[in-house]
Amino acid sequence: xxxxxxxxxxxxxxxxxxxxxxxxxxxxxxxxxxxxxxxxxxxxxxxxxxxxxxxxxxxxxxxxxxxxxxxxxxxxxxxxxxxxxxxxxxxxxxxxxxxxxxxxxxxxxxxxxxxxxxxxxxxxxxxxxxxxxxxxxxxxxxxxxxxxxxxxxxxxxxxxxxxxxxxxxxxxxxxxxxxxxxxxxxxxxxxxxxxxxxxxxxxxxxxxxxxxxxxxxxxxxxxx
Amino acid sequence: xxxxxxxxxxxxxxxxxxxxxxxxxxxxxxxxxxxxxxxxxxxxxxxxxxxxxxxxxxxxxxxxxxxxxxxxxxxxxxxxxxxxxxxxxxxxxxxxxxxxxxxxxxxxxxxxxxxxxxxxxxxxxxxxxxxxxxxxxxxxxxxxxxxxxxxxxxxxxxxxxxxxxxxxxxxxxxxxxxxxxxxxxxxxxxxxxxxxxxxxxxxxxxxxxxxxxxxxxxxxxxxx
Numbered sequence: 001x002x003x004x005x006x007x008x009x010x011x012x013x014x015x016x017x018x019x020x021x022x023x024x025x026x027x028x029x030x031x032x033x034x035x036x037x038x039x040x041x042x043x044x045x046x047x048x049x050x051x052x053x054x055x056x057x058x059x060x061x062x063x064x065x066x067x068x069x070x071x072x073x074x075x076x077x078x079x080x081x082x083x084x085x086x087x088x089x090x091x092x093x094x095x096x097x098x099x100x101x102x103x104x105x106x107x108x109x110x111x112x113x114x115x116x117x118x119x120x121x122x123x124x125x126x127x128x129x130x131x132x133x134x135x136x137x138x139x140x141x142x143x144x145x146x147x148x149x150x151x152x153x154x155x156x157x158x159x160x161x162x163x164x165x166x167x168x169x170x171x172x173x174x175x176x177x178x179x180x181x182x183x184x185x186x187x188x189x190x191x192x193x194x195x196x197x198x199x200x201x202x203x204x205x206x207x208x209x210x211x212x213x214x215x216x217x218x219x220x221x222x223x224x
Numbered sequence: 225x226x227x228x229x230x231x232x233x234x235x236x237x238x239x240x241x242x243x244x245x246x247x248x249x250x251x252x253x254x255x256x257x258x259x260x261x262x263x264x265x266x267x268x269x270x271x272x273x274x275x276x277x278x279x280x281x282x283x284x285x286x287x288x289x290x291x292x293x294x295x296x297x298x299x300x301x302x303x304x305x306x307x308x309x310x311x312x313x314x315x316x317x318x319x320x321x322x323x324x325x326x327x328x329x330x331x332x333x334x335x336x337x338x339x340x341x342x343x344x345x346x347x348x349x350x351x352x353x354x355x356x357x358x359x360x361x362x363x364x365x366x367x368x369x370x371x372x373x374x375x376x377x378x379x380x381x382x383x384x385x386x387x388x389x390x391x392x393x394x395x396x397x398x399x400x401x402x403x404x405x406x407x408x409x410x411x412x413x414x415x416x417x418x419x420x421x422x423x424x425x426x427x428x429x430x431x432x433x434x435x436x437x438x439x440x441x442x443x444x445x446x447x448x
Binding site: 041043069072074095123125126127130145146149153155156170171175 | 265266267268293294295296298317318319346347348349350351354367369370371373374376377378379380392394395398399
């Protein structure tokens with residue numbers, strides 16, 4: 001098994017995260033690297049969605065992953081095993097990444113050769129939404145077993161995301177999950193949010209998610 | 225529908241949370257009120273577990289609930305509808321409760337008449353574990369769809385909890401969840417942690433969870 005590169009990141013000593021994030025975003029635009037910030041609860045399926053995407057995007061985009069975790073290198077190991085370029089970021093107990101921490105991770109990944117970097121943020125619906133990482137776009141995954149009421153309880157997460165991916169549709173029949181209410185509540189928080197339904201397990205909706213990403217990467221490179 | 229009492233709590237201006245928490249715990253011991261701090265990811269089933277417990281504990285313990293959320297009063301409404309004394313705490317965007325915020329909530333609940341107060345903490349596996357709320361005991365819920373690897377990724381949550389409740393056992397067959405690994409990983413973080421399996425939906429394991437609580441409430445009152 002390939003050895004996982006682990007980067008212990010530290011929070012910026014400067015409080016000006018928004019400024020730092022805007023600078024990072026500008027830099028990535030010049031380098032034609034699209035950074036997608038993926039956020040969700042623990043266990044909603046970020047890693048398995050990334051593994052499904054890796055297959056779908058093969059040959060279409062040069063793709064790397066930054067796995068952020070409090071501890072462990074499980075997710076980066078899973079990516080490397082699947083042949084995806086990946087590094088593990090350890091936040092030292094912190095519940096989120098800021099722009100400075102994200103930059104430290106990007107430096108470890110050597111993004112010059114990549115069209116797309118996905119940041120798998122710490123599993124948490126509160127803190128990651130509060131800090132601009134410098135990402136080109138933000139997405140959140142809501143899994144069916146979590147329930148359709150989450151946009152009501154974690155407003156900021158839905159306000160800051162461009163895309164909501166509803167995962168684990170394969171187990172829809174075993175849970176009281178109302179698809180229409182989930183979309184309605186998300187749009188209450190953010191009328192412009194796009195919504196896709198997927199099952200990382202069965203592959204349902206993965207081509208549509210890959211297309212969403214390719215379209216956004218192209219627009220980013222075209223300066224839209 | 226009964227009107228939900230909502231308390232907007234503020235973080236203590238004092239940094240000495242550990243001292244404050246110890247004082248609150250001492251005070252609750254004198255008043256013979258057992259405070260159980262319930263933590264988990266969003267959507268792992270804290271509210272539905274509480275609703276199942278409310279039925280089971282009826283006539284055995286005088287029971288109240290403090291629901292902590294960033295926004296919404298959904299959970300407290302669900303409790304009141306079920307006939308459980310409950311208040312809603314809003315954290316003003318914060319990802320956890322500290323001892324001072326917990327005290328503000330307890331004052332709103334009038335705990336003199338209660339044997340047991342359950343604090344349903346903000347859905348988050350990182351921040352709530354970092355702050356002592358003054359609770360008598362801490363428990364965490366891990367739901368089957370989240371996966372058995374969570375104790376590896378969120379170590380502090382498992383280190384601080386006395387009880388791990390594994391919920392949604394009714395959907396075990398639809399997920400790749402290894403019960404033995406979940407227990408093994410939790411005990412790696414905390415050898416003393418107790419583990420119970422439940423389904424809040426079917427009621428499986430709820431009597432055992434109620435017995436765990438009654439036993440701990442009795443020991444608290446006996447000064448054990």
